[in-house]
Amino acid sequence: MKIFLDTANIPSIKTFVDMGVLDGITTNxxxxxxxxxxxxxxxxxxxxxxxxxxxxEVVSQESEGMVMEGHDLAALGPSVVVKCPMTGEGLKAVRRxxxxxxxxxxxxxxxxxxxxxxxxxxxxYVSPFIGRLDDAGHEGMxxxxxxxxxYRNYNIDTQVLVxxxxxxxxxxxxxxxxxxxxxxxxxxxxxxxxxxxxxxxLKRFLDDWQKAGLKLPEGRSTAPKAKPMVQRA
Ligand code: G3P
Numbered sequence: 001m002k003i004f005l006d007t008a009n010i011p012s013i014k015t016f017v018d019m020g021v022l023d024g025i026t027t028n029x030x031x032x033x034x035x036x037x038x039x040x041x042x043x044x045x046x047x048x049x050x051x052x053x054x055x056x057e058v059v060s061q062e063s064e065g066m067v068m069e070g071h072d073l074a075a076l077g078p079s080v081v082v083k084c085p086m087t088g089e090g091l092k093a094v095r096r097x098x099x100x101x102x103x104x105x106x107x108x109x110x111x112x113x114x115x116x117x118x119x120x121x122x123x124x125y126v127s128p129f130i131g132r133l134d135d136a137g138h139e140g141m142x143x144x145x146x147x148x149x150x151y152r153n154y155n156i157d158t159q160v161l162v163x164x165x166x167x168x169x170x171x172x173x174x175x176x177x178x179x180x181x182x183x184x185x186x187x188x189x190x191x192x193x194x195x196x197x198x199x200x201x202l203k204r205f206l207d208d209w210q211k212a213g214l215k216l217p218e219g220r221s222t223a224p225k226a227k228p229m230v231q232r233a
Contacts (some may be wrong), residue, residue, distance in 0.1 A: 001175045002052070004183035007165065008035045010045050017020065017049050018054040019193070024052035026127070026183040028083070028107070029059060037039070041077065055105050055125075057083035058093070066093035067100075074102045081125065083107045085157040086114045091121040098122030112146040120157035125181065130174075131164035138203065140151060141173050150176055168192050 002023035005016055008031045016022045017032060025046055035042055046054055058069040062227045070082040070093060077185065081103040084090040094104045098121070105125035106118035128147060130140025147160050159180035163170060167192050174182045 001179055002181040003189070004161070004181055005189060006031065006183040008032050008042060008046060009186065010049070010205070013046060013049050015060055016186070016189055021189070022050065022052070022182070024054065025050050026055040026161070028057050037076045042074055047079065050079070052079065053081045053103070054079050055081045061089060063089040063092035063096065066090065069098045070102055073136050081105050084116060091106070091117060094118065094121040094123050103196050107163070110185055112143055115147040119156045123158050125137045125159045127161045127163040127209065129164035130170060131166040134166070141170070144174060144179055145177050148179065199227060
């Protein structure tokens with residue numbers, strides 16, 4: 001399963017790019033607004049850092065406007081995926097952008113039927129919001145299972161991008177179901193890195209090493225010094 005970070009925050013993105021665990025980025029108008037920066041400059045920085053798909057959302061409500069915005073967003077870089085809302089106008093825009101060779105992600109999906117229609121319109125990705133469904137008293141992960149079953153039944157190649165993830169268990173469940181992508185906020189990805197037994201185990205190893213007064217060999221390596229890893233867009 002691919003792991004995307006659901007943020008436009010450069011330091012957070014850099015942290016996980018450097019760990020080599022990021023496959024892409026999703027943003028939405030709320031996440032972009034939080035960064036308080038000029039849009040194109042911010043996106044240019046993200047595109048420089050991240051090698052995989054970078055999802056940017058349109059803000060028009062009419063399909064004509066979405067198509068125009070989609071073209072402008074796609075012009076920012078070849079890895080841009082244009083997010084359109086799951087509305088009739090959004091589907092029209094997806095159909096047009098697909099014909100124009102621009103990758104799309106249909107966002108704000110809350111039912112298997114919406115996911116089926118998004119795929120028919122030509123979406124490359126569909127984004128069901130499982131956390132918001134959980135919040136509303138539904139079982140969010142159930143629709144991931146249903147969408148994957150439907151897509152498998154008809155060999156649909158639209159990728160299921162599990163969105164609105166709230167905790168690491170959501171990620172495990174999405175991966176067990178075979179979802180193509182999970183996008184998550186930095187705090188969830190950070191929690192996935194950590195385990196208390198790792199910290200306890202590491203402390204014990206280092207204490208024992210120090211007590212024994214041992215030393216690793218120094219100055220023999222011919223390997224080049226590690227440089228901070230900056231990936232190309
Ligand atoms: O970016 C879309 C989605 O992941 C938003 O999540 O937490 O605002 O429901 P959330």
